[in-house]
Amino acid sequence: MVRLWLVLASARATLLADDECASDSCALHALQTRTLRKLEPVSDDVLFGHEADVDAAPVVSEWLAPALGASESLDDTLLGASPEVSYLPPSSPTSDLRVLKKENSLSPPSKATQYNGVAWPEMVFPGTGEMHVFTIGDWGGLLWEQYGDGTGLHVFPFIRPSCNINDMKQCFNETGDSTAPCNEACGYVAGVDNNAQVVVAEQMKKRAAKTGVQYFLNVGDNFYPQGMNTGCGSAMSQIKEATKVQFTKAFDWVYSGPLSGKVWLSVLGNHDYGARQFDYAWDQQVAFTWASDRWVMPALYFSQHVRYPDLGFDVDIFMLDSNVMDAHGLDERPGSNLCHRKYNVQADCSATGGPASVEQCAQWFSDLWNRQASWMEEKLNTSTADWQIAVTHFPCGHKLPWYSMLRSMGLDLLVTGHIHEQQLQFLPGQLTCLVTGGGGGITSERSPQGDDSREYGFFDLTLSKSAIKLDLVNHLGNVVLSHSIPPFSGHVGAPEVPPVAEKPQVPIEKTEKSQSGQSSTVGAACSSSALRDFVGQHVSISKEDCHKNTQKRACL
Template sequence: CKQVVEWAAGGGKWDSSAGGWFHNMPSITGVHHEQGKLEDFQRLYYCSPPGDSFCGLPPCSGCSSPPCSDCFAGNQLYASLRPGCDGNDKGVGCVPPKTAMGYKGQHWPTTVVHGTQEMHIFAIGDWGGMDGSLDPPEGRPTIVAYDWGRRPGPSVFPRSRWNKMHDVEYCNHKQLVECFNTRGQAPCAPECGYVAGVDDEPQMLVANAFKARAALVDPQYILNVGDNFYWGGIEKTCGSPMDHISYPTKHQFDQIFEGVYQGAGLTNKPWFSVLGNHDWGGFKFDNGWDQQISYTWASNRWVMPAPYYKTSVVYADLGFDVDYFFLDSNFIDAMPPEEDPNHNMCSRKNNKASASCAAADGPESVDACPGWFASLWAEQKPWVTELMGQSKANWQIVVTHFPCGHEQDFYKSLRDLGMDLLVTGHRHDQELWLPDDYAKNHMGVTCIVTGGGGGITSEATPNPEETEDWYGEAQYGFYDLTISKSEIFIESINYDGEVLLTHTVHPSR
């Protein structure tokens, strides 16, 4: 740290490339790099280090815009009071908990929707691409997978592709990266099913269709099933104070969420959200998942007060209401540490030996990790079972990350108590499971997989002429749910805005 900071503050800042290297200096330190002091460069290399060297601590004093420990030029971004709150309300809807688990199972304040117009809800998941323009702290590598991924805005993560039975790999990660590097030209393997113009920009394609439809139908809120930031969530170790927003958190939210999902029908609309396995870290558990929870109180639309929680929406002028139950189902990817290291949040290979999220009330160690996630799931089951049985709402909807097909006996028990719809993601496509799809659906309830948001490449090729390995009706897209007292009309929307499939759900009780 000392050597690179002294170089930067000396001759480095006068280099012809310095403007590119140190472009974040004004926002982090409050001064242009040419005016930067030694302490300012230490602050930069602590908050968002350009290159391979980094500082483990900020300067104690002497920086141009104190306090020197923050990464926002003295204007620390706080999550201490949700926008719109007056400071007197100390409840879950206004102030953060002391730790990320502090609001588990609590009721987020009820949303009241007025009007008698057609009411819409959008559902989307697995949408958050890589922030290739971030210089991550703590010695972390940049989030770049291919030659042109070092850019502002989201870049899709290239995932391996398999046959429908998932027993034959057509194209591994490295082969698909090659397709990205060549934009589909040779030597891109045809087996990868790479479609130029689709696979290279799916988040933006889906977002554009999402925004276009929002401008027409004005959804009242969004159901977000997780995997909000690939590859591994927020690029910061867990344990930040709950009332502070870190530099990587702000940068990733700005580049991947705030800068993408805006416009007529979307701005200021609530995003009721859950964590996906990649938000916990993908193949580790100690990334900044708690910062996604913290962001709830720094935003007027992001809602994730805990890994699991409930809320209600009252349609006051139409005479009906909905109870929502948001569950964390990521225990499925919390395996014994020696198993499946590339898809295991508890992996010994990819977690540091000292990894711990005890400060955030998360897993305290690699060995404790599987049991911690198992316990988190175990405590949710009686919680949601009791509340589902008590619900007097017209509709009961469950939202979680892992896809239709997991824990079917449990969801069937919720169906027997009144659950009307299950909204999921994780599989990177769009699937509408009907109650009478008896070969695969044993829950007796309509279930959707909306994992085609475009943050990661789809399960199979998006080529509509090659659908033999598709699980559902689309590879990239989202759902539009039109809700009334008597029915929910589900429309599956392709990345180009085309309606591919529809289904109507009626109340189960």
């Protein structure tokens, strides 16, 4: 038992110490170059996500500079803002949308945090046909009328290996130089990269028309680059014009047709708080729950019970806020820190239950996480549903010992995003984890070339009493990976070898050429060898053992 605790404590210490940043040139967590490696050879499709931001530029700061009306160079970003630059969120008038009490649900809250931990009213889906749930993340493109000249939905340009932000801007025709070519290293695919959100949505519509879909699991980064384009703290009874416009054009208009009226169970990503600061209008996304017939985010963390009476099973879904992963000290990681002093100028979200100042920011996110972690353990421990699913923004690997403990308590599936592609992973205790960050609001990690690309797309979950079937559907509509999750056996100490994913309908590329021309196995990895060793051990613990060590923080 002591040895097990030491392993868990060591792994947690490694996670806390590994801030994935070796210099001050860190970019936003969701705007980073990824180092892709392979872990233990347990399966060809087991990928472990890690964001290596050491080589990335402060992408959002560079991109936003023209919109701010000032030149913000790399030196400005790291050494201090130029006098002309303001990081205060823009103001917005109140729209004509009304916030109303919904039938059989709660009244609109007075603060965005009022209903934290609430059990949202049960959803019931009768019938004996297949029951489908789509997952999506990192999907909400920006609007040109808010951030540039012109109108329309625009994919946020991202850097790729050997392709910086200016290169990508040129591919998007944003530099003003019509004669310069698009750098081939960007792997830019016209019609896909510049239209990714709509391309993915169209494949969702086609699949929904064929299979049906009951609801969505949305893992956050709902609107790029900084969430709602106004500040936090407005009355929760008001929907701002910026909120209305963004939801109308980047949500309702895009996910229409067969997707209309389908509930989106949603959480916040780091971009929804403001990406490099915490005072953009994340509270408006909560308020919009009472102004929409399908957007469901009544709190920062909440649960949803879903019942399928004619098929004889039910599901408990736990929606979590993991943005503590991007909440650091006042002077740490500029551009990749919701709590950095530079960008949080006069920041105060206390009116809606958020941090009152930048000095309180990191502790606020830490307290939020600790409260919901205790809530999650209690809810999972008392759940009698056939299936338990957790949904959050940060990818497989964050808070790893804790999720391993949740697996021993019966958690069947973890759904995440933040990395801009689709991945299937198996975590310690054989917890199945999805990364579903290929929604297309931002360009993908790598080039979306090939019929078997996993960059842009979504997962289609087919729920039944006997299994949860996962289909990875890419932007071409190809199912490139399938896997089935059996019911949790309740046996502590899961098998050492995870189940092998079913053969995909389209061949999967197992290797990728490195810049040196050598073939290397593709997969995302953690930067720490100690953490890799920990993952490779497939540690599984009982809830009793974990609770005994709660005071030692071994379970977090």
